[in-house]
Amino acid sequence: MPNGGFETGNLAGWSSTGTASAHDTPRTGSWTALVGATTPTNGDSSITQDFTVLAGATTLRFWYRPRCTGGIANDWATATLTNLTTSATTTILAPNCTNTTTWQPVSVALAPYAGTVVRLTLVNHDDNASTTANRTRFDDVSVS
Numbered sequence: 159m160p161n162g163g164f165e166t167g168n169l170a171g172w173s174s175t176g177t178a179s180a181h182d183t184p185r186t187g188s189w190t191a192l193v194g195a196t197t198p199t200n201g202d203s204s205i206t207q208d209f210t211v212l213a214g215a216t217t218l219r220f221w222y223r224p225r226c227t228g229g230i231a232n233d234w235a236t237a238t239l240t241n242l243t244t245s246a247t248t249t250i251l252a253p254n255c256t257n258t259t260t261w262q263p264v265s266v267a268l269a270p271y272a273g274t275v276v277r278l279t280l281v282n283h284d285d286n287a288s289t290t291a292n293r294t295r296f297d298d299v300s301v302s
Contacts (some may be wrong), residue, residue, distance in 0.1 A: 159207065159299050159300055159301050160206070160207070162189050162220075162300050163184075163186065163189070163297060163298055163299070164180050164184070164187075164189040164190055164191050164297065165187050165188060165189055166178065166180070166189070166227070167188070167189050167191035167290060168180045168181050168214065169191060169205060171204045171207060172207050173205065173206045173207070174193075174203070174204065174205045174206075174208065175201050175202065175203060175204050176192060176193075176194075176199060176202055176203025176204060176282075177192075177193075177194060177203045178193045178203050178204065178205050179192050179281050179289070180192070181295065183219045183259045184295075184297050185295075185297040185298055186297065186298055187297075187298075188213075188297045190296065190297040191205055191264065191278060191280070191295065191296045191297065192293060192294075192295055193201060193205055193281070193282040193293065193294050193295075193296060194225075194282035194284055194291070194292050194293030194294055195233075195284075195291060195293055196293060197291050197293075198203070198284060198286045198287060198288055198291045198292075199284045200260060200284065200286035200287075201283065201284070202281055202282070202283050203279050203281070203282050203283075203284070204279055204280060204281040204282070205279075205296070206278065206279045206280070207255070207277070207278050207299075208242065208275055208277045208278075209275070209276060209278070209301065210273075210275050210276075211268050211271040211272050211273065211274055211275075211276055211301070212230070212273075213244070213272060215270070215272070215297070215301050215302065216267065216268055216269060216302065217265050217266070217267060217301070217302055218239070218250075218265065218266045218268055218278065218299075218300075218301050219263065219265045219297070219298070219299070219300050219301075219302070220263075220264050220296055220298060220299040221235070221261045221262065221263050221297050221298050222235060222237075222261070222262055222264065222270060222280070222294055222295065222296050222297075223258065223261045223262065223293075223294065223295040224254065224255065224256050224257070224258065224262075224282075224292075224293075224294045224295075225257060225261070225292065225294070225295075226254075226255035226256055226257055226290075226291050226292045226294070227255075227257050227290045227292070228255065228281075228284075228285060228287055228290030228292055229255055229290075230253065230254065230255040231270045232255075232284050232285035232287065232290070233255050233279065233280055233284055233285055233292035234253035234254055234255045234282075234292075234293040235248065235251065235254060235255070235280075235281065235282050235283075235292075236251050236252065236253040236254070237249070237250050237251035237252070237264065237278070237279065237280050237281065238250060238278075238279045238281070239266060239271070239276055239277070239278055239279075240276060240277040241263075241270070241271060241274050241276055242246075242251070242273075242274070242275045242276060242277055242278070243274050243275065244274075248266075250264060250266045251264050253280065253283075253284060255292070258291065261297070263269065268301065278299070279294045280299075280300045282294040291301055297300070
């Protein structure tokens with residue numbers, strides 16, 4: 159997966175909406191993706207990448223570290239995988255709101271997507287409340 163560790167120091171290979179940037183607080187390496195901001199934002203910020211699931215690819219993995227204090231009703235991190243042939247979307251990280259300094263792993267089986275082009279979307283939602291800026295770091299996105 160191109161630039162899955164964000165080691166280019168930018169979001170090259172990814173499309174972004176809202177507020178997203180490379181950041182220097184990674185899980186490994188020197189860089190990570192920061193989706194959302196340290197100041198309140200309104201709505202969804204996301205990064206996406208399309209890729210072909212090649213024969214033999216079995217697992218998509220990534221790590222995330224949310225900074226969420228507003229509660230799940232208002233703020234959350236989530237991730238989806240969309241089959242671009244059928245438009246079917248699967249939530250691979252249920253919306254959640256935790257405030258932790260621990261990186262959390264996510265993995266999903268790719269067998270159902272073999273031979274198709276899929277879109278990975280990593281999302282941070284913030285309700286723009288002045289006291290609860292929400293942001294999520296994503297890192298080490300890989301396919302094996």
